[in-house]
Amino acid sequence: MAMPSEGFDANQLIVIAIGDPAGIGMEVTLKALASPSLPSKLHPQLVGCRKSLELTYAQLQAQGISPLANPKNLDIKDLPLKSTLKPGYPTAQSGAASFLWLTKATELLLKGRARALVTAPIAKHAWHAAGHHYPGQTERLKELVGADQASMLFTAISPQNGWRLNTLLATTHIPLAAVPKVLTPELVRAKLNVLKAFCQRFKTDPSIAVAGLNPHAGEQGQLGHEELKWLIPMLNKWKTEHPEIQLDGPLPPDTCWLSAAKAWHGNPCAQTPDGILALYHDQGLIPMKLLAFDSAVNTTLGLPFLRTSPDHGTAFDIAGKGCARADSMLAALKAAWELTESR
Ligand SMILES: NC(=O)c1ccc[n+]([C@@H]2O[C@H](COP(=O)([O-])OP(=O)(O)OC[C@H]3O[C@@H](n4cnc5c(N)ncnc54)[C@H](O)[C@@H]3O)[C@@H](O)[C@H]2O)c1
Ligand SMILES: N[C@H](C(=O)O)[C@H](O)COP(=O)(O)O
Structure with missing residues (x-):
């Protein structure tokens, strides 16, 4: 792994904001960066506190954990913490640090000095404690780059068969x-367009499923009116505008991911959607995380650069214990590289 990043080919550089220093961000970063399966040309540049990374490394080593990337050999943009933090105990200081590191990392991307951004998890409540009132990194990134829209898409590759599961x-x-109140025909239309474009990276005529909002997708108006009132008409119109796409929906949300689950475990069939649009956070992330917690990658689309992140959070309950799995962080690093490869 070459260092430092000055004069380095920006196309090989992946910037990593190391997340909340009281969480598992540094641990999964050091574990993932030691993986031999990372592209050999990938040059990581970490944005965070060198001393905290060295401390985390020493603690993991003392627990007999290997392999680990040694911070001494890493390219680190050092923005030190004023004092060290106890793993598992987020504070206003940890929130202020992860907010600053994300902001500085984004500046590097905006200056065109890197290929993609990977972010380790932050805690939104720690940001709030530090006076930064954002719902998450996605919304902060949207503001930093001045984007009209940023979309949250989770993508995962099945370890069983290489099938790709996408949920936006x-x-x-x-x-x-x-x-x-927030869901409108315009919003759903815009998100469908983003999902379609993402799925078409892999297939010219992908199929897309849309989950309904209400139980049984409204049961013909008996269990909610949004489907009949505007969602079905809007989807029908979208279908006529995009005849190359097989669009199904609104589907009953409780079974919407069933065929994807079968495909994930090794049985894709012609009806399996290439992408699924969830109408709200937990509707999409419960099936994603149940199926693919160690493989899924959270991507932000709509920025001038690609941002990826593991699907898990700061996991304060296990921070400092050495048992955090780095698979999702590794998947986020690989996705940052592979999804920015010129096609
Ligand atoms: N990418 C991100 O920045 C991101 C993603 C999700 C949640 N969060 C934030 O993280 C904080 C904690 O969220 P949460 O508790 O809902 O979810 P979480 O993902 O941090 O933890 C949920 C459960 O999964 C376990 N877990 C998580 N990651 C693991 C790993 N790599 N290896 C082994 N076990 C793991 C935890 O120990 C916990 O039991 C919240 O503030 C939330 O907003 C951030
Ligand atoms: N919604 C994400 C999840 O549950 O995995 C997570 O909170 C991260 O969001 P940001 O990337 O916006 O911080």
């Missing part, structure tokens, strides 16, 4: 009660 969330970090 129409709404993200908002209270459940706000979902029906």
